[in-house]
């Protein structure tokens with residue numbers, strides 16, 4: 001009976017942290033298997049409306065003094081909705097329910113038919129479908145007053161293991177792939193399913209949150225990383241090529257840093273900048289656990305805005321910016337809502353909670369407050385400045401976020417910059433995008449938002465809000481393009497929290513095709529024939545072997561603006577050069593070489 005008693009105790013205690021954190025808290029072990037306990041509570045909450053109705057109408061609480069309302073609902077759940085029935089061989093509580101089995105079954109049939117379901121399967125499917133619809137539509141209203149259910153997302157650390165290797169490891173070999181998120185939440189006890197979303201999230205998959213991953217060898221050795229899918233989006237969107245140099249400007253605790261390290265590989269370099277020394281310690285631990293020490297250089301207690309000329313990170317081509325934000329997109333750490341489980345049947349019989357229970361509640365509240373948070377809660381705490389979402393606070397965060405992006409825009413070789421927040425407030429998202437695009441430096445250096453069609457997250461359906469870009473100094477078509485370039489994730493999208501990410505690209509290159517670094521040979525590509533590479537202020541490094549073949553003559557021939565080297569002219573002030581026949585031929589030749597060498601550069 002301990003399973004039901006323990007589940008009831010959890011449900012009776014105040015909700016101060018997540019259900020997972022309570023059940024998997026190693027300092028307070030339960031007698032019952034954790035996955036069973038978790039599944040029982042979650043599934044009972046899911047069906048609570050109908051279960052409450054059944055128990056009330058059967059009137060069993062008046063007859064069975066040993067049963068509390070919560071126990072009756074938990075036991076009735078297993079009796080009516082699981083194949084194996086009540087999970088105990090005998091005992092007074094089980095006997096108390098079984099004495100009324102016929103009546104409970106009859107009330108269950110009535111309640112089901114009243115809801116228009118001819119069998120149990122149809123009822124179960126309807127409840128589960130309601131959950132999945134909520135997830136997909138991003139509607140915040142939840143079925144039965146419950147918070148939307150979320151899977152656990154896992155990123156395979158490809159520095160240590162491939163996706164295939166992880167799925168065939170002892171931890172996951174028994175797991176079956178499902179094609180829809182809702183399949184994972186099929187009612188019965190926890191099943192071994194995993195859900196990949198490969199086209200959007202490479203090397204990432206979701207499992208039911210009740211599976212204990214943290215005690216697995218894969219997790220302990222850093223081969224898999226527990227990271228919400230939304231938090232994986234910036235590195236995917238930045239898409240730094242293997243071997244490239246990247247700056248993670250606001251890095252701790254380091255989930256995105258190690259993701260970047262996996263993308264650039266052993267031949268690449270990541271500078272992880274963290275202003276806060278304590279957080280930088282955590283960052284270093286994460287980097288070591290992920291086996292990324294050779295790739296990542298941690299810049300501890302360093303303010304990103306102090307990185308300027310002369311610093312090795314100053315030469316980076318790709319920057320990921322995930323600065324502090326209000327954290328309004330973070331899922332409530334309380335992932336279970338029993339507010340609707342305040343049963344009238346409870347009031348009818350016992351009225352106020354007993355003194356003993358009141359004492360227990362108070363003690364338990366104290367305990368919960370003192371409890372260490374689970375890993376994800378800890379991480380969330382690391383990622384959020386504070387919970388204050390007042391107008392003033394949002395304004396000040398927004399000013400800080402703008403300053404971080406503008407600094408990134410000044411990196412001389414930067415080609416792509418992603419900006420992300422785990423906030424759902426437009427003040428920290430679209431408004432920031434508009435402000436930085438309106439800036440002098442963005443205009444001077446040709447920074448713009450990468451078009452949806454060019455970014456690796458183009459298939460994600462939820463984009464930026466054009467209505468929040470009214471301050472962008474641009475026409476309606478450009479505003480729409482910018483909004484479409486941004487990615488938004490709602491809290492109910494099942495990616496692990498609300499999120500915003502956008503990628504800025506510099507218009508000096510050929511729309512992302514031109515790889516490699518730019519440096520000192522003083523060639524500035526300008527408009528050539530207006531259709532292929534449109535460059536401005538690009539100087540090609542002499543050591544860059546792919547470019548060694550180009551003489552100044554060829555450059556001139558290609559119609560490049562030699563005068564636009566050091567002081568990248570503003571696009572508006574750029575002189576449109578008309579290509580001569582000879583220039584056109586040179587330009588074609590360079591384009592052919594671009595195509596030929598592209599792979600080597602990216």
Ligand SMILES: C[S@@+](CC[C@H](N)C(=O)[O-])C[C@H]1O[C@@H](n2cnc3c(N)ncnc32)[C@H](O)[C@@H]1O
Pocket residue numbers: 231249250251252253254255256257273274275276279302303304305322323324325382383384
């Ligand atoms: C939202 S968290 C980053 C989370 C991290 N990207 C991850 O995925 O694990 C923001 C971090 O930026 C740091 N930070 C804030 N301002 C900074 C600055 N000017 N320079 C460097 N780090 C900064 C904060 O201390 C905090 O650790």
